[in-house]
Each structure stands twice: as C-alpha cells, then as structure tokens.
Amino acid sequence: MTQAATTPGTADAGRPAPAPAGTPAAGESRGWWRDAVIYQVYPRSFADANGDGMGDLPGIRARLPHLRDLGVDAVWLSPFYASPQADAGYDVADYRAVDPMFGTLLDADALIREAHALGLRIIVDLVPNHSSDQHEWFQRALREGPGSPLRDRYHFRPGNGADGELPPNDWESIFGGPAWTRTANPDGTPGEWYLHLFAPEQPDFNWESPAVADEFRSILRFWLDMGVDGFRVDVAHGLVKAAGLPDLGAHDQLKLLGNDVMPFFDQDGVHEIYRAWRRILDEYPGQRVLVAEAWTPTVQRTANYVRPDEMHQAFNFQYLGTYWDADALRRVIDESLDAMRPVDAPTTWVLSNHDVTRHATRFANPPGGTQLREPGDRALGLRRARAATLLMLALPGSAYLYQGEELGLPDVTDLPDEVRQDPSYFRASGQDGFRDGCRVPIPWSGTAAPYGFGPAEGGPSWLPQPAEWAGLSVAAQTGDPDSTLELYRSALAVRRQHPALGAGDAVEWLETPPGVLAFRRDDFLCTVNTTAEPVEFAVDGALLLGSAGEQQPGLLAPDSTSWWAV
Ligand code: GLC
Numbered sequence: 001m002t003q004a005a006t007t008p009g010t011a012d013a014g015r016p017a018p019a020p021a022g023t024p025a026a027g028e029s030r031g032w033w034r035d036a037v038i039y040q041v042y043p044r045s046f047a048d049a050n051g052d053g054m055g056d057l058p059g060i061r062a063r064l065p066h067l068r069d070l071g072v073d074a075v076w077l078s079p080f081y082a083s084p085q086a087d088a089g090y091d092v093a094d095y096r097a098v099d100p101m102f103g104t105l106l107d108a109d110a111l112i113r114e115a116h117a118l119g120l121r122i123i124v125d126l127v128p129n130h131s132s133d134q135h136e137w138f139q140r141a142l143r144e145g146p147g148s149p150l151r152d153r154y155h156f157r158p159g160n161g162a163d164g165e166l167p168p169n170d171w172e173s174i175f176g177g178p179a180w181t182r183t184a185n186p187d188g189t190p191g192e193w194y195l196h197l198f199a200p201e202q203p204d205f206n207w208e209s210p211a212v213a214d215e216f217r218s219i220l221r222f223w224l225d226m227g228v229d230g231f232r233v234d235v236a237h238g239l240v241k242a243a244g245l246p247d248l249g250a251h252d253q254l255k256l257l258g259n260d261v262m263p264f265f266d267q268d269g270v271h272e273i274y275r276a277w278r279r280i281l282d283e284y285p286g287q288r289v290l291v292a293e294a295w296t297p298t299v300q301r302t303a304n305y306v307r308p309d310e311m312h313q314a315f316n317f318q319y320l321g322t323y324w325d326a327d328a329l330r331r332v333i334d335e336s337l338d339a340m341r342p343v344d345a346p347t348t349w350v351l352s353n354h355d356v357t358r359h360a361t362r363f364a365n366p367p368g369g370t371q372l373r374e375p376g377d378r379a380l381g382l383r384r385a386r387a388a389t390l391l392m393l394a395l396p397g398s399a400y401l402y403q404g405e406e407l408g409l410p411d412v413t414d415l416p417d418e419v420r421q422d423p424s425y426f427r428a429s430g431q432d433g434f435r436d437g438c439r440v441p442i443p444w445s446g447t448a449a450p451y452g453f454g455p456a457e458g459g460p461s462w463l464p465q466p467a468e469w470a471g472l473s474v475a476a477q478t479g480d481p482d483s484t485l486e487l488y489r490s491a492l493a494v495r496r497q498h499p500a501l502g503a504g505d506a507v508e509w510l511e512t513p514p515g516v517l518a519f520r521r522d523d524f525l526c527t528v529n530t531t532a533e534p535v536e537f538a539v540d541g542a543l544l545l546g547s548a549g550e551q552q553p554g555l556l557a558p559d560s561t562s563w564w565a566v
Helices: 056-063 066-068 105-117 136-144 149-153 208-226 270-283 298-304 326-343 378-394 467-472 483-499
Strands: 038-040 075-078 092-097 121-126 178-186 190-195 229-235 289-292 347-348 397-400 516-521 524-529 543-544 562-564
Touching: 056 066, 056 105, 056 190, 056 562, 066 105, 092 105, 092 208, 105 121, 105 208, 121 208, 136 149, 149 208, 178 289, 229 562, 270 298, 289 298, 298 326, 326 516, 378 397, 378 524, 378 562, 483 543
Parallel strands: 038 075, 038 397, 075 121, 121 229, 229 289, 347 397
Antiparallel strands: 178 190, 516 524, 524 562, 543 562
8 A cells, every 4th residue: 555656755855955044945935834834842742852751852853853854844842941830831930941851042042953954944832821920020929919010910909709708700710710819918818819811820911011011022032033933822812801801701611712702812902912023023034923822713713813914824723623524624624714815814724732632532532522531443533633634734724733643643541640730630620631641752763661752761751651652653654654654754745746735725626425525726636535435436637645545446435535636
C-alpha cells in the first residue's frame, strides 16, 4: 500500500532555501501565514534534554530537524516563561524570563536562531488576559492593600452582602466555581475580592489600566526584538469586560459559552487592543503575525479578529468542534470561508491542541464534545483522524497541527488521578478537566519509556506514557509507508508541490452521494468518504495521496480522504 503517488523523495524536496527572519521569500508578499502549516509544540511534553522528566528548550532545539523533515512552515510554542505552573505555564509570573525548568533566555535565543536557519518560523504564546498570582504586580497589590494603585491593574472589588462576604458578581470560572476569590487585608482581616476567569492563581488583568496596556506593548517588543515571527494570543476574547462587571443572571455559565456574547468574553472593546498591537508588529520587518485564540459564538464573530488592521489568523474552533459527518463538515467549511472572505483573511483550520481530546480519540467515540474520557474504537478513530487531517490540509487557508498528531497518537484516557495536573480536574464542574490526556510526552524511539522523550531509558516523564506507544514512536514509523507519520510527511510534501492546496478562499463542491464530499480547485480534487462503507464514486484523475492507501478503481474506501490530480 502506498500513500503518495508523487513520492516526496527526501523531506527537503521542493523546500525553499531557509529565509532568515525579516526577509520574506519571493512569492510571500501576500503573507506567508496565509497558507502556512504551523506545528504546535507543547514544551513540557516534546523533548527533555536534561532528563528531569519535563520537556525543555534545548530538547526542542535538538528535535527541530524532525519538524523540518515533517515539512511544516512554523512552530508555535506554548508558554515557557517563568511560572509556578498552576495552569501548566498559562500562569505567567515574568513575561520576559524563561522558567528554569525549560532553560534560559540564551536557550530561547539559540532555539529561535536555529529554527530560522532550518527555514522554520517561531511563534510564541502571549498570555495577556491574566498573570500568575505570583506576578510581582499582583503580589504588591495584595501587600499594599485596598487603595494601592497596583490594584487598578487587576479587578479588585469589595464583596456584596453585609460584610462583603459574597462575590462582587455572579460570574463563574471556566475551571469551575466562582470567578472571584476573597483576599485578606495586610492586617489579616477579610478584604476585597479579585476576578479570575480561570484558576484562582490566574488573576485577570484590568485592560482599562494604561500600565497594563503599556506593559504588553513592551513585552511584544521584547520578543519581537528576540526575533520571534509572531504571537499566539491566549484568551484573546477575554481581555475586555463589560462596563460595571454586570451579573450574567444565569448559572452553569459554561454551557452558555459559545452560544452568546458574555459580559466577560468577546466584548467589542478587545479589537482596539489588537489594532494597537498590529501597528507594533508592522514596524518590524519580516511579516510578524498575531493569531487569536478566540472562542466566539460564531465564525462571523471570529472574523472580527482578523480584519485587515487586526490579527492575521484566528483559530477556527467551530471547525475543531465539528464531528466526522459530511453534511456538518460541508456546512462549517462553507460558513468559515464565507465569513473570512469579506475581511480578506485566511481561514485557520485546526483539529487538535493542548486543550482538547485529540481528534484520533474524538472520532473514535460518538459525538460528545472535546473533553472525552473513553478511548472508543481506536482503529476507527485513527482511520477517521487520518482522513480528517487530509481534508483539513486540502482546504484553502492555514492549518495548525498539534505535536503527536503526526504519530496518530490517541488521548491517554486512563491516567491515574495522582499524576493529573490539569487544575480544572480538581475543581468541581470545570470545563477542561481532562486535558492531561493530550499532554502526555510524545514517543521518539526505543522500546522502553520514556521512548526517547528523555535521554535515559527508564528515565522519568512528568506524565506516564502507555506501553503501546513504543510502536508509535517517530523511529518506529519512519520509513513505514503505511504509518501516520509518513502520511503527514507525504501530505505536507504534496501540499508544497501543489499550490492549489491551501490557496484561494473558496472550494468548488461536486455532486456526491450521501456521506461523501468532493471538491476541486484548479487541477486538484479532494474526495472524502465519512461513511463506514465503500462508496462508488469515479474520479477521472491520478491518486496523489490517500489516507487509506491505494483506492480500488471507482470506489472510495470507508472513512477515507483522497487527493487527486485531475
Ligand atoms: C487558554 C489555554 C489554556 C489555558 C487557558 C487559561 O485557553 O489554551 O491551556 O488553560 O487559556 O490561560
């Protein structure tokens, strides 16, 4: 069974010479990000150079050739900043320092330089909605007590009730429980409350404070000066809260997320912030980019984040949330492309990240959201995941891959309680309690854990890896034409060779039987069979690549996607 009719040959085939940051290669004048494939590295779990069981920057640096050989354009790194790790680094104590567990600023500098030398761009995470409660500003605000100017940089409020014993409003934390925690005054008496939309260790900044806005402009410049090519903006929809912090008037607010504009999410005021940031990025050479993590009710509202003077990309979470179903997929693809066209932005497709159950496990289960606890039918999940990836990579726009999906990794659904670290797992009714399952360190080689994640056989890894992962390692899959790793490598190589993939802002749908999708652009055709049966569908063209390998003439294999030259 072969997956690529056009064999990619060496992984470098068709790859442009590395462009140092700041000098866009020819043909990139419209923006390199418009059709870029960007790979998310989760630093805790990618590669551990010093053998302490936790991934680190030198580990990532040593493994960059894997990403070059895979054929991605850029790497997004989840946070590696100084942090007490109450939310795996999304609680930042110092935005200009590398946490010692990940390395040093010199390691970050070396990583950026080496990535550029290999032709890979680097996008770092920026966490502007909240800091760590250990951030110097927050600690001073607590120490200085009510009336301290530092309190203006966060949302401190007196409580309701006779003794201020009730939270200032009814907002609930995304991780469960009230979004407010009461402080103690410097003299030990009960004091004001502060807002945290996530964990209590993540106090929300007050973006009406000029000091906050100034600080983040300076942080942007710090990393731009270090040479990064862009920022993934964490909780980009959360920075501005409705004036007066009004009650929402409902419980179980998590269930409302994604359906409505909330007083703490997707407020129109956020856009002014991104316009200011865009002006800063545009001062720098080399097409630096902003990508929004913005969970909004509709793709139309997502489009607001990528208007021409704002960000460049916004993750398409409506697509991520769509099940393996032909009609639903076609609907969300059309809606997404239609929503982005008026703002002239690419759609940014994504199937997996560090916050959701991996798509190989989502599609192994019946439809059920993005936080699953059951492994489901693994073979089915993998078949569909491979097909879903080929569909995504054939669509116009940019796409993000999450580390380990190129190995077909499933979520680890049976982690014991004592190893779990997701803060929301330990808070009743939180949203994202099962995120550790997609964060297990990835396997590189060998037959014993940590499978090359760390330097020593039998060495530690911060989350345990399943025994079956020996067979899923990079080394085990390399050179096996049936492997998911080789499918990804071939797909990215074909995508580089066929400009129709990723290009444009529309697809031309062909008439198809139920459960089947087919679309073409120029001389490229993509067919998708989402059903469990082979479907008759004749294609007058040559197979470029298939998620199920070779096709029987005139038949589309169950749960498969194929790419054709027509
Ligand atoms: C984003 C991150 C997630 C984190 C949350 C709070 O959604 O992706 O991992 O827990 O923000 O920072």
